[in-house]
Amino acid sequence: MTVSRAPLLGAAILTAIVVAAGSAQAGDPKAGKKVFKQCAACHTLDEGKNRVGPSLHGVIGRPSGSAPKFRYSKAMKALDLTWTEDNIAKYLADPKGFIPKNKMAFNGLSDPQDIADVIAYIAQESSQ
Ligand code: HEC
Structure with a gap:
């Protein structure tokens, strides 16, 4: 179910989030590991292992919709x-x-920091 928001306020908040998330914010992979727990119900970071999500x-640098x-x-x-990190940030x-x-x-x-952190964690785990 979607919760409706006051459109103007929603747009203002969203702009703030997107601007903040889009700026080069240093992500902390350690903190991102904790954030990833919210993703882990549906996603793994193991190659080729899809769950509810791919x-x-x-994923960073990969074309959208391309997990085998x-x-x-x-x-x-x-x-x-x-x-890109920027597009993932906007999506999240x-x-x-x-x-x-x-x-x-x-x-x-x-929280834009959570977004930066979880992306840093995904990057770290993907390089292993
Ligand atoms: C309730 C399950 C669920 C949760 C929780 C979830 N996702 Fe997803 N995710 C999906 C599904 C399903 C898709 C595929 C969407 C589609 O096909 O429209 C997806 C797609 C994606 C994609 C695009 C991947 C691609 O191959 O194109 C990214 C990136 C992503 N998720 C990141 C995350 C991150 C990071 C988190 C945690 C912060 C998260 N997701 C939480 C289910 C989930």
């Missing part, structure tokens, strides 16, 4: 995007707003 091993054997939503398949700040009709049942992360 494996996030090596994962059944993406039409919305995600239709998207022509590279998962507002999954349904950034990609309408995608099927990730996750409300997003409200």
Whole structure:
């Protein structure tokens, strides 16, 4: 279920989040490991191991919707995007707003630092 927000306030908050998340903020992989617990119900960082969500091993720099054997939503398949850190940050700040009709049942992360940290953790785990 989507919770409706006051549109103006929502847009203002979203802009603030996107601006903050988009700036080169140093992520801490150790803190990100804790944040990733929220993702781990659906995602692994093991290559090729999909769960409810696709494996996030090596997702940074990967084209959207390209994890082998994962059944993406039409919305995600239709998207022509590279998962740069910036795009991942925007997606995590507002999954349904950034990609309408995608099927990730996750409300997003409200703290830009959490977003930077979890991306740093994904990067670290993907390089191992
Ligand atoms: C309730 C399950 C769930 C949770 C929790 C969740 N995700 Fe997802 N995620 C998905 C699903 C399902 C998709 C595929 C969406 C689609 O096909 O529309 C997805 C897609 C993604 C993608 C795009 C991957 C690709 O191959 O294109 C990224 C990046 C991502 N999630 C990151 C995260 C991160 C980081 C977290 C935690 C902060 C998280 N997700 C939490 C289910 C989840």
